[in-house]
Amino acid sequence: MIDYKGIIEQLDTQKVIRLMETLGANDYIExxxxxxxxxxxxxxxxxxASMKLYYYENTHAFVCYTNCQGMSIFKFLKHYYEARQRDYDWYQDIYKxxxxxxxxxxTFGFAPKKYQSIRDTYKAAELKKLPTYPNGILDCFTKFYPPEWLADGISKEAMDKFDIRYSIPQNKIIIPHYNVDGELVGIRGRALNEWEVENLGKYMPVQIEGKWYSHPLSLNLYGLNWTKENIQREGICFLFEAE
Structure with missing residues (x-):
């Protein structure tokens, strides 16, 4: 289990200031x-930008008084990347x-002169194919139909089709991501603990035995392995928010 709350509670204000400077906040009032x-x-x-983004040392939380309201540092970085339409890797660009x-x-060696997402360092040739993993990795998770999803109208048949699992220790719905050829390229979890939902977000990559199974979401269309034949036959493709 990752102690996200412990990480947040031990945030160092001076390190947070250095991070904000690398992200472009050259002015601040302490x-x-x-x-x-x-x-x-x-x-x-x-x-x-107006000087209305507050970081409070007692709660270790950000509050944007013009738009974003209260958020943890995890959610702040998500807002930051999404506002710039920048692809990011959750493990490299947020967690680390x-x-x-x-x-x-x-950890050492943080303070780069200007922060750059690792996505900016990828070469075009490296974007063609994501790393793949053995499907047997998923055997550590339980076959379980979350009542929350059943109540939302997601059938057992649909969950079986997309190989949905459940992690007991993490209390997460496990969502494998496959490429167009049906190869496993990443594993994400839907948090069910309210603290994680509020402070980290509903969806995030999953860690198994110290390894993060994250991948750039913009490089893979979720469910394409199941829909490609219909798309080829009908010549029509509807895109929805994954997962």
Missing amino acids: KPGYVVFPTICHNPDPDE VILDCSNYEQ
Whole structure:
């Protein structure tokens, strides 16, 4: 189990300030108990941002008083990337970055001159095919039909078709991601613990025995392995938000 709450509770204010500087918040006001930043959470241009993004040391939470409202540092980084329409890897660009801002575990070599998503370092040739994993990895999860999804009208047959599982220790619905050829390229979980939903988000990659099974979501269309023949036959494709 990842101690997300412990990581958040041990955030170091000075490290958070350094992170914000690398993200483009060159101006900040440090006060007893809180720091005020420009609202780069939803403003791609820092010059257009107002000084209304507050980071509170007692709760280790951000509050944007113009748009985004209250959010953990995890949700702040999601807002930051999405406002810039930037692809990101959850493990590399969110989890590890936040770990660098926390005293929960010492890591070194953080402060780059200008922050860049690792997606910016990929070469075009490397985007053609994602790494794949043996399907047997999923055997560590339980075959279970979450009542929350059944109540939403997601049938047992649909969950079987998309190989939905359940993690007892993580209390997550497990959602495997397959490429167009049916090869496993990533594993994501839908959190059921309310604290995780509120502070981290509903969906995130899953860790198994110390390895994160994350992948850039923009490089793979979820469910295409099941729908490709219909698309080829009908010549029509409808895109929805995955998962």
